[in-house]
Amino acid sequence: AQKITQTQPGMFVQEKEAVTLDCTYDTSDPSYGLFWYKQPSSGEMIFLIYQGSYDQQNATEGRYSLNFQKARKSANLVISASQLGDSAMYFCAMRVGGGSQGNLIFGKGTKLSVKP
Amino acid sequence: KAGVTQTPRYLIKTRGQQVTLSCSPISGHRSVSWYQQTPGQGLQFLFEYFSETQRNKGNFPGRFSGRQFSNSRSEMNVSTLELGDSALYLCASSMNWMTNTEAFFGQGTRLTVV
Numbered sequence: 517a518q519k520i521t522q523t524q525p526g527m528f529v530q531e532k533e534a535v536t537l538d539c540t541y542d543t544s545d546p547s548y549g550l551f552w553y554k555q556p557s558s559g560e561m562i563f564l565i566y567q568g569s570y571d572q573q574n575a576t577e578g579r580y581s582l583n584f585q586k587a588r589k590s591a592n593l594v595i596s597a598s599q600l601g602d603s604a605m606y607f608c609a610m611r612v613g614g615g616s617q618g619n620l621i622f623g624k625g626t627k628l629s630v631k632p
Numbered sequence: 633k634a635g636v637t638q639t640p641r642y643l644i645k646t647r648g649q650q651v652t653l654s655c656s657p658i659s660g661h662r663s664v665s666w667y668q669q670t671p672g673q674g675l676q677f678l679f680e681y682f683s684e685t686q687r688n689k690g691n692f693p694g695r696f697s698g699r700q701f702s703n704s705r706s707e708m709n710v711s712t713l714e715l716g717d718s719a720l721y722l723c724a725s726s727m728n729w730m731t732n733t734e735a736f737f738g739q740g741t742r743l744t745v746v
Contacts, residue, residue, distance in 0.1 A: 559722075624674050
């Protein structure tokens with residue numbers, strides 16, 4: 517079964533420090549993509565970063581990087597130099613390719629709170 | 633480049649009524665998918681459209697339906713509303729329905745059923 521697991525319901529981090537949000541996934545399909553989204557209290561899902569299953573290097577986008585460990589089936593999000601505006605829900609998602617499915621499968625999310 | 637636009641942003645409906653939500657994808661994107669987000673169930677996939685055809689469907693009752701127009705705009709309809717349909721409905725836009733590299737969301741429509 518295809519599944520995304522985020523084991524941290526809530527996390528706290530001090531402003532300007534780095535934080536890692538955990539995500540593990542399960543799929544038997546060799547072709548898949550992994551996404552991270554940020555959802556502030558306003559509700560909009562903001563795309564942060566993408567990692568393809570065949571990508572050799574870990575994805576990076578500004579202060580966001582994805583620690584992709586394929587053998588462990590993990591795709592942790594690292595946020596460097598946390599800012600107060602980073603306080604939000606963070607969702608890890610997977611999209612499986614090569615078949616009829618184009619939809620995203622989401623984890624339950626992690627609520628990140630950045631302390632001043 | 634305009635993002636994904638969902639209208640309306642907020643809706644309050646009464647049990648038994650029906651509702652139609654709209655989603656305009658990013659220009660050039662032809663795939664639109666819909667998700668329901670509730671505190672209890674999280675984010676659940678409803679359906680996905682590409683080139684006016686439903687390509688994939690989640691596990692929701694037939695009261696939930698959708699369609700896509702030739703300009704790629706999509707609507708979803710919920711008939712005979714129930715209290716449990718209260719949720720944030722999000723739509724996502726992609727270039728291609730099987731593209732693995734992008735999915736951008738709108739701000740969502742928050743539906744409250746009373």
